[in-house]
Amino acid sequence: MNTNYLKEASQIFKLLSNEIRLKMLVNLEDKDINVNELSKILNLEQSAVSHQLSILKQHQLVDTNRVGKSIYYRLDDPHILDIVNEAVQHSSHVIRGKKHGE
Amino acid sequence: MNTNYLKEASQIFKLLSNEIRLKMLVNLEDKDINVNELSKILNLEQSAVSHQLSILKQHQLVDTNRVGKSIYYRLDDPHILDIVNEAVQHSSHVIRGKKHGE
DNA sequence: TTTTCATATGTTAAAAAATTCATATGAAAA
């Protein structure tokens, strides 16, 4: 069974495994937002926000464009949110189901 | 914007962010497999396999049943593979697209 | 009921990721 392709998949999941980054992506769904705004929205230090955005950008989940002095971020491939939605659905199933423990 | 639900999602992604665990899930797609077999398939120590399986089980991604002395694992909710497939698709897009660097 | 064998668990060491604080950059505004 060839499972080489799973390495890349695991890397994407690593990106998505952080709540802050998820929040960023979700917030960027329908509008571009600059670093300072994101910082307020997420209630995080500017530096923390920049660091996370840089990770997302490195992996081409977001892209930037400058407006005046600000850098606005946008989703590079909105399809990524489909993956997030699937995970949300999954978790709500599990919670509702309470298959095992509790 | 309410983003509380993203915490659970991030936890699922955390589970999926490890190549070994992904390989396990994919291998379990169409048949149950016991620990020893998995150990051979993935070329990993038994203990490592058990540890990872235990994480997956704790989060209800797999379940077990005993046959003789062996413990067979199975997918608890095959839907989880849909999420994996979406990620695979995404990564192949990005690779093909080579949107930015290189 | 003793032994065997597959699997699970505990623990520690190593690696990777996240957080924080300080500082650098560099384009835009003055």
Added chain:
DNA sequence: TTTTCATATGAATTTTTTAACATATGAAAA
């Protein structure tokens, strides 16, 4: 062309994950 301001980057620290080895468990087979 100097200053300002938003953002990026660097580096040290802490936290989280992974990996590895040793050992415990416990059901099944003898």
